[in-house]
Amino acid sequence: MRKRKAGWGSFEQPQQHYLVEPRHLAGGGDLRHVTEYLRASGWKDKSRTGGPLVFDSPDKSVRIGYDPFTQPGGWTISGKQTASQEAWHAMLGKQVPVEIVAGVTDALHQPRSAHAPNAWAPLVQQGWTTNRQQHFTAVSPDRNAWVQYHQSGPGEAYWWAGARTEHGRAWDAVFSPTTPMHLVQGFSAALADPNPVMRPLGLVPASSRIRTRSVSVLPSELGTWQQTRITAARAATWARNSWAASQPRATARPHAAAGRTWARR
Numbered sequence: 271m272r273k274r275k276a277g278w279g280s281f282e283q284p285q286q287h288y289l290v291e292p293r294h295l296a297g298g299g300d301l302r303h304v305t306e307y308l309r310a311s312g313w314k315d316k317s318r319t320g321g322p323l324v325f326d327s328p329d330k331s332v333r334i335g336y337d338p339f340t341q342p343g344g345w346t347i348s349g350k351q352t353a354s355q356e357a358w359h360a361m362l363g364k365q366v367p368v369e370i371v372a373g374v375t376d377a378l379h380q381p382r383s384a385h386a387p388n389a390w391a392p393l394v395q396q397g398w399t400t401n402r403q404q405h406f407t408a409v410s411p412d413r414n415a416w417v418q419y420h421q422s423g424p425g426e427a428y429w430w431a432g433a434r435t436e437h438g439r440a441w442d443a444v445f446s447p448t449t450p451m452h453l454v455q456g457f458s459a460a461l462a463d464p465n466p467v468m469r470p471l472g473l474v475p476a477s478s479r480i481r482t483r484s485v486s487v488l489p490s491e492l493g494t495w496q497q498t499r500i501t502a503a504r505a506a507t508w509a510r511n512s513w514a515a516s517q518p519r520a521t522a523r524p525h526a527a528a529g530r531t532w533a534r535r
Contacts, residue, residue: 284486288474291466294415294433295440297475299368299467301336304375306496308334310503311379327378334375338364342442345371349450356448363441369467373460377453379506387451389429392459393417410462414479417458429454431461435477 290296301323308325309315313334316324322337335346345362349355362371393408394400398417401407407418414434421427429445445454466483474482 282488282490284488285492286471287468287485287487288471288482289466289485290469290474291464291481292410292412292415293367293369293463293465293467294410294461295435295475295477295480296367296369296467296469297473298365299469299473301368302496303368303499304334304336304372306500307372307376307503310500311507332378344441347374355450358446358448358450360443360445360449360453362443365441366443367467369463370457370460373456373458374453377456379503380456382452387455389417389451389454389458392455392462396462396464398462408458412479415461417461431457435475435479437477440475 305315305323305325312328313325314328316326318324322335322339325334327333330350331352332347332349337343337346342363344364344366346359347362348359349357351357360374362374390400390406390408397411398408399411401409405418405420407416409416415432417429417431419427420430427447429443429447429449431443433440443457445457466481468485468487474480
């Protein structure tokens with residue numbers, strides 16, 4: 271049944287979508303779930319027309335890219351070395367659901383918890399089984415997804431996650447050992463989330479290992495849900511910038527200023 275679009279004389283036609291679970295087998299999804307949040311959070315879009323997506327953080331310390339044209343392609347997230355953080359990087363395949371990618375990218379903006387991050391906790395809470403042999407591993411209840419801290423030797427460690435269907439490997443994600451732990455936790459929390467994700471007709475993976483439920487969605491409803499996420503990003507950015515602006519700024523000491531004056535002569 272068609273519904274009248276609020277404030278307009280035309281009608282909206284419901285569109286068929288599917289709720290897909292488990293989410294780790296739902297396919298890549300709409301990239302705007304990640305990119306529009308980045309824009310709303312003040313990231314600079316450095317993408318070139320027809321080329322890969324590239325976004326730089328406001329302080330230029332982190333770059334996020336998405337390249338569908340190369341093999342294996344997908345997401346790359348890289349952080350520069352700072353006074354308190356070593357350089358780090360993460361690579362997530364093209365078929366990593368955007369809702370799981372957003373677990374990492376959203377965490378770049380969210381306030382850190384007062385508690386030490388624990389990447390395993392969200393998985394264990396959702397019934398993932400753990401194995402403490404050579405490589406600490408957590409496996410999903412359906413046995414089709416995993417997270418592993420892989421350490422083959424001194425200085426040769428990394429975080430590795432993946433998922434598979436009856437057709438083979440669906441996707442991989444790799445994080446350097448220097449990746450901030452709250453980002454790895456953001457990934458694992460999004461991965462372990464038991465809620466289904468929505469995919470439009472035609473973009474549901476062909477797999478007997480997923481469960482789907484058909485739903486009719488109005489375009490305006492999709493727009494409202496997307497806008498809610500964007501509004502939350504803008505509010506968080508405003509709060510963060512307001513807090514930073516309220517902090518006292520360091521002033522140059524007299525002898526430092528004098529040194530700079532002498533250098534300009």
